[in-house]
Amino acid sequence: MSEGAKSLKVAVLGCGAVGSQVVRLLTEQADDLTARVGAPVELVGVAVRRLDAPRDVEVPEGLLTTDATGLVSRDDVDLVVEVIGGIEPARSLILAALENGASVVTANKALLAEDGPTLFEAAAKAERDLYYEAAVAGAIPILRPLRESLAGDKVTRVLGIVNGTTNFILDKMDSSGAGFSEALEEAQQLGYAEADPTADVEGFDAAAKAAILASLAFHSRVTASDVYREGISEVTAADVASARDMGSVVKLLAICELRPGPHGDQVAARVHPAMIPRSHPLASVREAYNAVFVESEAAGQLMFYGPGAGGAPTASAVLGDLVTVARNRLAGTRGAGESAYADRAVQPMGETRTRYHVAIDVDDRAGVLAAVANAFADHDVSIQTVRQEGRGADAQLVVVSHAASDAALSATVDQLRNMDIVREVTSVMRVEGGDE
Known part of the structure; x- marks a missing residue:
């Protein structure tokens, strides 16, 4: 790093469970990040809905603002981290940031699964990066291996447990014989499930992640609406017991695979509970952990395992993207954008x-x-x-x-x-x- 290198200025949108940890890491690891990036990384603003809301970390004085649009429109902002979630205003803010010349790191699985192409096209037009490792499986590095490490291989199947809430519930049902409602209540008490758990237990969260995984793995545009979805609310203690009698366990799986179609390979993407043999690597994934099993023609079988949610683990993935994007910015280059050249059709369920x-x-x-x-x-x-x-x-x-x-x-x-x-x-x- 050259003496007096110009700092890269970072704006963070959202200061909840993930955003607060991003702010903490940016502050506590400032010297290490400077060394890794090659220039100082300076936090210049944190957009929030309410200035007086309680927060897990102390945000440096003068950085909080309720004007998110103004923050992403600043001429001096080089990098924007979006951890608000949801569709709007996140989409408009990301598009504004890209249009204004900032590179973007996001953890927004719902937005990417619904309208990813719009974001990728805006990033390409602006010649800026759009990175999103934290959108799937928390701290587990899975998107970068699919996008980069396996870029020279043909991925044929991605099979994963990508929702910690449902895995915790099904694991408790298997280990204790509890029913769904009882296991859900325990998950809520321990903070693994929201007060309204619909997005998790009905499979919406996993379906969004499946769409992102399928898009990357098979170089085709797949949206959440293309993914067959079935949740776990109808899984009974009797189902779990029957699986046990078969030497199996019930898991909510996201399954993305290439299947033969009338005009070449098609993408099949689905999320549903399934029985898998206890000998399968995914069967041993316990509590709120996530794991993704990848099969490809040359590399064979690979498995990625770790904490799939939580503020600090997800922030780890965000910071990993931030370092890469910052390095690209300094070098005057950008990473790989959307790869949808295969344009494969989605096979009906x-x-x-x-x-x-x-x-x-x-x-x-x-x-x-x-x-x-x-x-x-x-x-x-x-x-x-x-x-x-x-x-x-x-x-x-x-x-x-x-x-x-x-x-x-x-x-x-x-x-x-x-x-x-x-x-x-x-x-x-x-x-x-x-x-x-």
Whole structure:
């Protein structure tokens, strides 16, 4: 670093759980950041909604402002960190920052999954960086490996636990036998779940992250609305117990993969609870941790694991991006932008090949098993295993299928529900891992 190097000026939008930790790290690690970047990194403003709101860290005097638009429009701001979240005003502020010549680091998964192309196009037009490692899986470095380390390889599948709240709930259900509501209440008491947990437990958060992962991995534009989504609120203690009997565990998975289509590979992206064998690496991911399993043609299988949320872990990813963007700024260059050259179509969920675990309450009489098997055969769905539990009024069949189109499996379940010998289809859950 040359003596008297011009400082790079940073504006932070938001000072909540993540923003406050970004401010702390920028302040406490100022000397180290200067050495790593090659010039001083100076925090010049922190935009907040309310000046008098309680905060986890002390913001240096004179830096707080409620005028976010004015802050990102300052001529001297080189780098903007957006950790407000949500769609607006975050989108308008990021676009204003780029238009004004600032590079941007964001953790905003919802915005990237809904309107990423608009942001990438604005960054390209401004010839500025838009980095977003913190948008998926907290501190875990997963986006940069997909964008850079594996850029010379063909990624075929990304399978992950990318929501800590749901993983905590399902882990508690598995380890203690608790029901969903009981496990959710514990998650809320411990601060792992929001008072309104809808975004997490219904899969919206994971679907946004799946869209970002699929876009990067398969070089195609994938939005949250392209991702099939199913949450965990309908998962019962009986489902978890049944998985345990099979040597499996229930996880909310984000699954992004290349699947053959009529005109080449298509992108299949889905989020739903699934049973996976306890021998699978993702099965051992406990509590609120995240993990992402990547499969590629040359590198083979890779797994990334760590804390997927929280102020400090997420701020770590933000600061990593900030250092890279700052270095690019000093060098007069920019990193890789959006890569959507493949422009692959998104495969409808009905065409995606999956496996089902189906629990069926049936009449305990001759011919029931054959009738159930015929229902599967009617839709060209092959049965992998079947077992009967209980007798009389408690008779139940548990069927695990081989892989088939999701539409065929869904039609099979509909047919089962309309059969006289079936009292109730008590559980339907997809199965991942193991042989198809």
